[in-house]
Amino acid sequence: MLYSEQGLGDMIQMIRYLPWVKEQGAKIILECRPPLKRLFATLPHIEQIVTREEKLPPFDEQASLMSLPHLSNTSLNTIPAPLPFTLPDLPENLILPESTAKLKVGLAWQGNTEHPNNYLRSCLFSDLLPLFNCDNVCFHSLQKELSEGDRQQLQQTPIQVFNPNCDDFLDTAHIIRQLDLVITVDTAIAHLSATLGKPTWILLHFSCDWRWMFLRVDSPWYSTVRLFRQTQPGDWFTVMAQVQQALVSIQN
Numbered sequence: 001m002l003y004s005e006q007g008l009g010d011m012i013q014m015i016r017y018l019p020w021v022k023e024q025g026a027k028i029i030l031e032c033r034p035p036l037k038r039l040f041a042t043l044p045h046i047e048q049i050v051t052r053e054e055k056l057p058p059f060d061e062q063a064s065l066m067s068l069p070h071l072s073n074t075s076l077n078t079i080p081a082p083l084p085f086t087l088p089d090l091p092e093n094l095i096l097p098e099s100t101a102k103l104k105v106g107l108a109w110q111g112n113t114e115h116p117n118n119y120l121r122s123c124l125f126s127d128l129l130p131l132f133n134c135d136n137v138c139f140h141s142l143q144k145e146l147s148e149g150d151r152q153q154l155q156q157t158p159i160q161v162f163n164p165n166c167d168d169f170l171d172t173a174h175i176i177r178q179l180d181l182v183i184t185v186d187t188a189i190a191h192l193s194a195t196l197g198k199p200t201w202i203l204l205h206f207s208c209d210w211r212w213m214f215l216r217v218d219s220p221w222y223s224t225v226r227l228f229r230q231t232q233p234g235d236w237f238t239v240m241a242q243v244q245q246a247l248v249s250i251q252n
Helices: 008-023 034-040 065-071 125-133 148-154 169-176 188-195 236-249
Strands: 028-032 046-051 103-108 137-141 181-185 200-204 225-229
Touching: 008 028, 008 034, 008 065, 008 188, 028 034, 034 046, 034 169, 103 188, 125 137, 125 148, 125 236, 169 188, 181 188, 188 200, 200 236, 225 236
Parallel strands: 028 046, 103 137, 103 181, 181 200, 200 225
Antiparallel strands: none
16 A cells, blocks of 8 residues: 655655556555546556545555655666656547647646645746746646635736636646646646656745755756756746746747
């Protein structure tokens, strides 16, 4: 029985170890949070999925997903590739509106509000406003929960809001698969997008999480990730200026 004692993004990141667990001769029971159940059900390595609200079936051994890198003696050179999800056909109600823009870019600027460091890793929607000066870019909101202030500002920008049709991470995966790029703070959206193989630019605060290491602009966990780091605590202005420049560069 594999379970997650940490966040949604941690589960998405560490689900890549399922093949290694299978190689040890295991039949896998996976306990996950409800928003991930349908997404993880697309993986072939799992015998049974239960949520935290459901009764666990009998099992012989247990481990947390976040312990699997240690149990498998993972080093920087042996990190397994992300495990691809086999997504079903795209539902009609999740098809993005057509756009003549050169790039379709998803944005997420807030993590889980229950995370103790969410105030550090998240930015304000207003911090993203310089990005809307880029030509030939159609922006789509990937933010599930919106504050009243965000809603008012969203109405004054050209960003597309499609969230009412997204019930869980499988729906969000369907949205991301239609995009060219995802720009997000360090939250579950970053792990989902990168696991799907989508170019993913992650906006990191000054004292960021251990998995993004130190000073790197890339990640050994995901080949499609590019990291944009604060050089001073709270300085999202410089980060957005770099992202804006990068958006212009990839169109030239």
